[in-house]
Amino acid sequence: MKAHFVTAVLAAGTALCLTPAFADPLEEQITQAEQYYEQGDKKQSEKGFDAVLSKLAKASSKEDQTQLARVLNNLAVLYNETNRNPKAEEYYKRALGLREKLLGPNTMEVAITLNNLANLYKDQKQFDKAEPLYRRAMAIGSKLEGPESSYMAMCHFNMASFYKSQNKLDLAVESYKKSLSIGEKVMGPDNSHVMDIVINLAELYDEQGKTAEAKPLFMRYLKATEPLFGIKDNDPNRTEKLKKVVAEMRKDKEMIGTADRLDKAISYQSK
DSSP: OOOOSOOSOSOTTOOOSOOOTTSOHHHHHHHHHHHHHHTTOHHHHHHHHHHHHHHHTTOOSHHHHHHHHHHHHHHHHHHHHTTOHHHHHHHHHHHHHHHHHHHOSSSHHHHHHHHHHHHHHHHTTOHHHHHHHHHHHHHHHHHHHOSSSHHHHHHHHHHHHHHHHTTOHHHHHHHHHHHHHHHHHHHOTTOHHHHHHHHHHHHHHHHTTOHHHHHHHHHHHHHHHGGGGTOOTTOTTHHHHHHHHHHHHTTSGGGHHHHHHHHHHHHGGGO
């Protein structure tokens, strides 16, 4: 099962704001490509990044090289998400090298690319390569962002997924719990990313047969999800309505995973 909580960060600190008239045209193109990604239009996003990449191919200034590293990291995210892993690895490594050289080895930009490359290796089951990258990214993030930050919540979530991939379930549970504790403090208990942690931990408990631990988390996930479909907690027909939502989701291949989660949560209501 792939993790759902920000396992790959497309761009750090991208602000969706009006671009000044004197702004760098390449910066405008990069920002536009990032916005396409956020809107779910990966095809247009990749097209935009490719256009900038061709313009930066022979760039030599520090500013241009910094932009190049950002574009390489972002394209690597897209390649990874579309199963072009050899190209993703190549671009992550290039982005990492540039960021370390230009910005220094202990910056958040470096930490982000380290995390992304570690996720790629984890998905390929190259655990020996992934773990030191995760550790280094966490050390940088803890120093720069603090041990309790949204970034560190993400790091602990990624470590949980890393442990789960190796069937180290007790370690995975502890990492999910750390991620949840931090996430609730810094993002709020109802944040969508926090809900991703909640449902992943619930599923892990379920796989371990720990029904008592899983049930309150599944119920919390349902309570947070129901308003998205206009269903109220006290609606006497809420279960039937949720099952209809699940049935509709199953018609869309991209929504099957979410449908499975809702179905499992619904089943826990009677346990």
